[in-house]
Amino acid sequence: MNTAKSRSPARYLGNALVLGVLVLLALPMEAVAHGERAQLASMRMRTLHWFDIEVSPVRVNVGDTIVITGKFIPSEFWPEQLPSVTDTAFLNVGAPGPKFIRVHSEVNGVPMIRSTAFEPGKLYEFKSVVRARVPGRYHIHPLLNVKDAGTLVGKGSWVEVEPSPTGEPFTNEITTLTGETVDLENVGLKSVIGWHLVWILVGVAFLAYWLAKPELFIPRYMRVRNLGPEQANTMITRRDFLAGGIFFTISMVLILAGYLWAEHKYPVTIPLQTGKVGVPGRPVPSGPLVVEVENANYELAGRSLTMRMKLANEGDSPIEIREFVTANIRFINGPAAAAGVVENEELVAGDSLHSSVSTIAPGQHVDVVLRAEDSLWETQRMTGLIHDPDSRFAGLLVYRDAEGKRYYQEVGGSILPKFF
């Protein structure tokens, strides 16, 4: 009997469940998902082209500053159904909460305290300065919140924050226009707690008056029922009336006193500030290369994007194609080390961009087949391109002339999948 019971399916299931939970508890994994790969592949390719992103330094102490710099170009292939950066957007920092404070941010030299708007096909250089606040290891990104569309995440970097060597707590002091220096970590907090305690005391006293009555629910219900709707109000006694009047008066006096105290202590105040700022876009340095995309294929098995395009070099220096950047991934023609990869940079695929023509001579018109091929298509969930409802792509073509001067321009168009 016992043997049969011990071998019952329910017992096996129970044991398996307990074992599973224990295994999960014993193998805690670091949460590293930040949503970069969650959005549709075509949306990541056709919204914002982030590039040249650098986070420096990547090892700091609490209180030290970190600078995030980079560039972005709003895509001219921006999906029509998606609310655009031409309306309202905000340059933000992707971090797990306020582990840092943002002390400065700008786009093309304009401070970005408020929201703004951007123009498709223009170049924007951004800079965000943050101060480390809480020790830990964090993955931080530049990101752009687009009103009614969502968040566009730039390339992230891991940053290590050590405690302050002096052991002093983090402070965030600023000087107001009234000349006061305050620490934003606790500004006004003593008054807040003090006034809350006062009101909690009043509220608890009021409730205590009523809940301490010898008769509450069942006895009062019986009396209300017996008295009937006309006479039930007599249950509110003269003493209750008096108590109500006292509580009413105390509350009104406290509200008035608090208001006058605040007006006296903070005579100069302003409403919350909002409104957009304008930021002029810069022309994209596309150089002498004229690009016309003829067609593009995505090969599922080969994890590659192949673009056929007509290129015309209208300059006087030979042009060499160096990179294709899309959805934060850099597909590099040649070794990654030669492409200016910065410390801790992610999503770089060296030797992954193959061009049928190595150099385009001045005045030359040429048909080029460009293939971006790497497993990052898979790991970054870009293979979802074939399941997206609008099969279009876009990316940034990066090239340079004989003097090493770098140019780039956006390319894009329809894309056809190849399943076999």
Added chain:
Amino acid sequence: MANIALPAPRITDASGHYDLSILDNPRARSYYRRFDGILIIVLFSFLALGISIHYALTAGDWDYWIDWRDRRWWPLVTPLSLMMFIGGFVYPIWKAFRLPVIATAVTTLLCLVSWVSRYFNFGQFTDFPLSFTFPSTYIGLGVIFDSVLIMTRSLLISAIVGPFLFGALIWPLNWPLFAASKVPVEYSGTLVSVADLMGYQYIRTTTPEYLRIIEESTLRTFGGSVTPLTAVFSAFVAVIGYSLFLLLGAALYNFAGRYARRII
């Protein structure tokens, strides 16, 4: 074995009157008192959970962040949200027990629950400073509301005076808490308040600046008297919101009351 049977209330006549002599029975009074204790715990737990969820859904960000508490939308949205919840409970508790405590109970419980949430969720777990996320207070308004009901002993008059004062006084009540965050600062050549600056500095990845629903400049300013005008408008909105939910509470109570009376 001790006799633990509860002396049941008895209805003595056809009109549904109770035999109140049972209230002179010490054992019955003792049982009723214990029942009161249980009911207070159950009712207050329900109110605390209910108001925290309701308030988070209807006025959440306006109370989470100091840079959302402006002088136009915050004084309008929060009283309406609270009045809706309070309105649904006042009628049943008043009609059945003549207990004018709901507004004070709801506002006090909301305050306590909010502090727990702000300290642990916002402070300890996500490292936001309390100076940026402290809750507003509404207890004074709850006490005033209940005191009006006590002194008038009328659901109708209190439905006009109580919510009116609730909406009108919400700004002066909270001004001692907010004023420090409305002091002006110059930052990167831009005029901001301390609250705006905190909203900028303490990074919220998915709460960008433009997401705030706060006062914006308009041609319809009535001479710039935003605060008093909002107070009056908020008072009227609170009266309407409260009255509608008072009626809803009455309808539900009368519907459910037919069955509850049979049980009690």
